[in-house]
Amino acid sequence: xxxxxxxxxxxxxxxxxxxxxxxxxxxxxxxxxxxxxxxxxxxxxxxxxxxxxxxxxxxxxxxxxxxxxxxxxxxxxxxxxxxxxxxxxxxxxxxxxxxxxxxxxxxxxxxxxxxxxxxxxxxxxxxxxxxxxxxxxxxxxxxxxxxxxxxxxxxxxxxxxxxxxxxxxxxxxxxxxxxxxxxxxxxxxxxxxxxxxxxxxxxxxxxxxxxxxxxxxxxxxxxxxxxxxxxxxxxxxxxxxxxx
Amino acid sequence: xxxxxxxxxxxxxxxxxxxxxxxxxxxxxxxxxxxxxxxxxxxxxxxxxxxxxxxxxxxxxxxxxxxxxxxxxxxxxxxxxxxxxxxxxxxxxxxxxxxxxxxxxxxxxxxxxxxxxxxxxxxxxxxxxxxxxxxxxxxxxxxxxxxxxxxxxxxxxxxxxxxxxxxxxxxxxxxxxxxxxxxxxxxxxxxxxxxxxxxxxxxxxxxxxxxxxxxxxxxxxxxxxxxxxxxxxxxxxxxxxxxxxxxxxxxxxxxxxxxxxx
Numbered sequence: 001x002x003x004x005x006x007x008x009x010x011x012x013x014x015x016x017x018x019x020x021x022x023x024x025x026x027x028x029x030x031x032x033x034x035x036x037x038x039x040x041x042x043x044x045x046x047x048x049x050x051x052x053x054x055x056x057x058x059x060x061x062x063x064x065x066x067x068x069x070x071x072x073x074x075x076x077x078x079x080x081x082x083x084x085x086x087x088x089x090x091x092x093x094x095x096x097x098x099x100x101x102x103x104x105x106x107x108x109x110x111x112x113x114x115x116x117x118x119x120x121x122x123x124x125x126x127x128x129x130x131x132x133x134x135x136x137x138x139x140x141x142x143x144x145x146x147x148x149x150x151x152x153x154x155x156x157x158x159x160x161x162x163x164x165x166x167x168x169x170x171x172x173x174x175x176x177x178x179x180x181x182x183x184x185x186x187x188x189x190x191x192x193x194x195x196x197x198x199x200x201x202x203x204x205x206x207x208x209x210x211x212x213x214x215x216x217x218x219x220x221x222x223x224x225x226x227x228x229x230x231x232x233x234x235x236x237x238x239x240x241x242x243x244x
Numbered sequence: 245x246x247x248x249x250x251x252x253x254x255x256x257x258x259x260x261x262x263x264x265x266x267x268x269x270x271x272x273x274x275x276x277x278x279x280x281x282x283x284x285x286x287x288x289x290x291x292x293x294x295x296x297x298x299x300x301x302x303x304x305x306x307x308x309x310x311x312x313x314x315x316x317x318x319x320x321x322x323x324x325x326x327x328x329x330x331x332x333x334x335x336x337x338x339x340x341x342x343x344x345x346x347x348x349x350x351x352x353x354x355x356x357x358x359x360x361x362x363x364x365x366x367x368x369x370x371x372x373x374x375x376x377x378x379x380x381x382x383x384x385x386x387x388x389x390x391x392x393x394x395x396x397x398x399x400x401x402x403x404x405x406x407x408x409x410x411x412x413x414x415x416x417x418x419x420x421x422x423x424x425x426x427x428x429x430x431x432x433x434x435x436x437x438x439x440x441x442x443x444x445x446x447x448x449x450x451x452x453x454x455x456x457x458x459x460x461x462x463x464x465x466x467x468x469x470x471x472x473x474x475x476x477x478x479x480x481x482x483x484x485x486x487x488x489x490x491x492x493x494x495x496x497x498x499x500x501x502x503x504x505x506x
Contacts, residue, residue: 020418039291042299043291046297047295051293170268172266174269175269175272175273175276178272179272179275179276182276183283185283186286191287192291196293197290198290
């Protein structure tokens with residue numbers, strides 16, 4: 001356990017060394033959020049209710065998606081492909097710790113740091129923009145959305161690791177990673193809630209693991225899912241986690 | 245000028261041979277680019293499904309902006325981005341020395357060298373999208389409109405190139421920074437939307453993003469016969485000023501380059 005804590009500490013120190021790069025990364029995410037936020041503000045300036053969402057519910061979804069995103073999709077597992085390609089994987093395999101534990105520790109450090117910054121940014125943005133946020137008061141829903149978030153994190157961890165394993169067969173892992181990135185951008189629900197998609201696309205999104213990365217935890221938080229839909233979501237998400 | 249074309253052709257041939265060696269990556273990259281533009285169109289369709297306009301722009305007009313964005317950004321990726329990404333490596337390993345001693349313009353040599361052939365799919369998709377919108381809207385652009393469209397497209401590309409190159413040049417001082425281009429990719433993402441969509445942004449932020457937003461808005465307005473003359477003049481003026489400043493900044497920055505290899 002102590003070794004894994006050291007890995008987390010070391011990874012955070014690594015980020016601190018290249019702090020300007022990390023800050024630029026965060027600025028990038030804030031710009032991305034602002035563009036999507038203002039686009040939705042422009043859409044809702046012409047109508048009050050769209051796609052079954054009020055302006056408050058939609059802006060809450062958009063703002064919180066930027067908070068959930070680094071927690072779920074902040075990862076270091078892409079470096080595993082480089083370990084395989086360069087042959088340095090052996091150095092990690094001979095260490096007296098589980099390789100998956102090593103990767104998970106690196107990811108936890110990444111998520112911790114990004115999460116802290118995301119909280120800070122959301123507070124600043126809230127104070128600057130004063131959006132009509134929807135705050136969930138039901139403790140059960142908050143707990144369930146936290147569980148959905150943890151499930152999304154585990155699912156994404158295995159998903160990203162799986163893509164890196166392509167490195168065993170091809171030196172060019174960027175192609176499948178970019179392809180998955182394009183799909184993920186659309187089907188995770190980071191840009192808009194997936195239930196505003198036309199029915200066939202929504203059904204397709206439900207059959208993909210991306211559905212459980214951002215959209216599912218946020219829908220649970222907003223309290224817009226029935227108990228059966230929540231249970232179904234957790235069961236399918238668990239099947240995906242075990243499958244991956 | 246002949247020399248420039250000769251060097252560019254030689255570099256292009258070298259890229260083609262390298263691409264042939266990794267055909268799978270090329271095909272996957274091209275598919276990803278087509279998929280990316282397709283999903284962007286689906287996003288616009290979804291957004292305009294119940295709300296007929298966004299910031300006064302209809303679905304087809306937003307498609308046009310998306311098409312222009314794909315052409316401009318696709319060209320940037322095709323010609324320059326791989327080289328800009330390599331720039332931080334040139335500095336850290338001292339390889340910029342090898343570029344500086346070559347008997348040709350150093351700005352050209354660090355900007356061009358490696359072409360991203362798979363992004364041609366994005367450029368072609370963008371052109372097809374623009375042609376489709378012209379047809380669907382029943383527009384009949386005159387020869388002058390087409391010339392102006394190409395001119396504003398070119399000025400948009402010059403603006404993006406100049407800012408991106410200027411930002412990349414700062415790596416001469418900020419050697420530890422390796423993800424500067426990612427930030428720029430995100431910022432250029434704002435140009436996917438017309439200026440009016442971002443009108444809720446505070447004035448300060450709007451003026452910061454103005455140089456980027458005119459990149460797609462002005463060419464799209466030209467084709468739609470809605471050209472805002474003041475924005476068009478801004479576009480040309482910004483392209484000229486930004487290019488000259490980026491060039492001066494490059495030679496100024498080179499004075500601070502100390503080389504890592506000697």
